[in-house]
Amino acid sequence: MITITNVKKRYAGGRKGFWALDGVTLEIGDNEFVAITGKSGSGKSTLLNLIGTLDTVTSGNIVVDGKDISKFSGRKIAAYRNKTVGFVFQSFYLEPSYTVYDNVELPLVLAGYTGKKNRPRVEAALEAVGLGDRLKEKARNLSGGEQQRVAIARAIVNDPRYILADEPCGNLDSANSENIMRILANLHTGGKTVVMVTHDPEDAQKAERIVTMSDGKIVSDERRSKNP
Numbered sequence: 195m196i197t198i199t200n201v202k203k204r205y206a207g208g209r210k211g212f213w214a215l216d217g218v219t220l221e222i223g224d225n226e227f228v229a230i231t232g233k234s235g236s237g238k239s240t241l242l243n244l245i246g247t248l249d250t251v252t253s254g255n256i257v258v259d260g261k262d263i264s265k266f267s268g269r270k271i272a273a274y275r276n277k278t279v280g281f282v283f284q285s286f287y288l289e290p291s292y293t294v295y296d297n298v299e300l301p302l303v304l305a306g307y308t309g310k311k312n313r314p315r316v317e318a319a320l321e322a323v324g325l326g327d328r329l330k331e332k333a334r335n336l337s338g339g340e341q342q343r344v345a346i347a348r349a350i351v352n353d354p355r356y357i358l359a360d361e362p363c364g365n366l367d368s369a370n371s372e373n374i375m376r377i378l379a380n381l382h383t384g385g386k387t388v389v390m391v392t393h394d395p396e397d398a399q400k401a402e403r404i405v406t407m408s409d410g411k412i413v414s415d416e417r418r419s420k421n422p
């Protein structure tokens with residue numbers, strides 16, 4: 195469970211008196227599929243980055259599975275990013291010269307696991323995104339949609355509880371977007387908590403809950419019926 199309480203964020207060097215987040219309170223339960231939506235600049239990515247410990251709050255706190263993540267040391271932050279959350283970004287961030295296998299294996303290597311025993315986990319993650327047959331391909335040879343699927347495999351290879359996706363379909367055409375949304379919905383059905391930032395209302399409709407932001411605040415929080 196993620197409990198966000200009165201979180202404010204001001205960027206150093208930002209406009210005077212401007213809050214990227216201006217008192218956000220939000221609870222995300224286990225196995226929810228939440229879309230965070232709103233106009234560009236409303237604070238969506240800032241909020242997701244704070245949940246992912248890619249940035250730190252100015253005030254307020256974020257408690258994940260009973261632990262205040264803003265109090266984490268460097269070592270705990272590294273472990274949290276590696277094992278508790280899996281990040282998916284708009285621009286994939288694969289290592290283009292690495293193979294698909296090596297890209298997906300990277301979080302396992304960073305966690306201290308190396309060698310052949312990683313193979314079943316890497317293969318299972320790639321099979322979950324429909325790329326079990328592309329292990330040896332260089333990442334740069336894949337289409338955008340395929341690269342994003344590899345990025346999702348990399349995000350799930352350590353079996354994190356939380357998938358944090360920031361505009362995962364932002365660089366994709368509609369067919370590929372639909373595919374990525376289906377994969378995220380499947381991960382949710384499989385037990386993951388999925389928090390997805392999107393400015394696309396159609397993608398947001400795929401989630402069970404739509405949180406809308408404006409000017410650094412939550413302006414609506416709508417729970418919908420389960421995915422059909």
Ligand SMILES: Nc1ncnc2c1ncn2[C@@H]1O[C@H](COP(=O)(O)OP(=O)(O)O)[C@@H](O)[C@H]1O
Nearest residue numbers: 205207208214233234235236237238239240241
């Ligand atoms: N590193 C930064 N430094 C200064 N201002 C920032 C930084 N990151 C984001 N902002 C500002 O914070 C606001 C919210 O940004 P962001 O969370 O990226 O919005 P969204 O993801 O909803 O488009 C914007 O006005 C943006 O310009």
Ligand SMILES: [Mg+2]
Nearest residue numbers: 238239240391
């Ligand atoms: Mg953003």
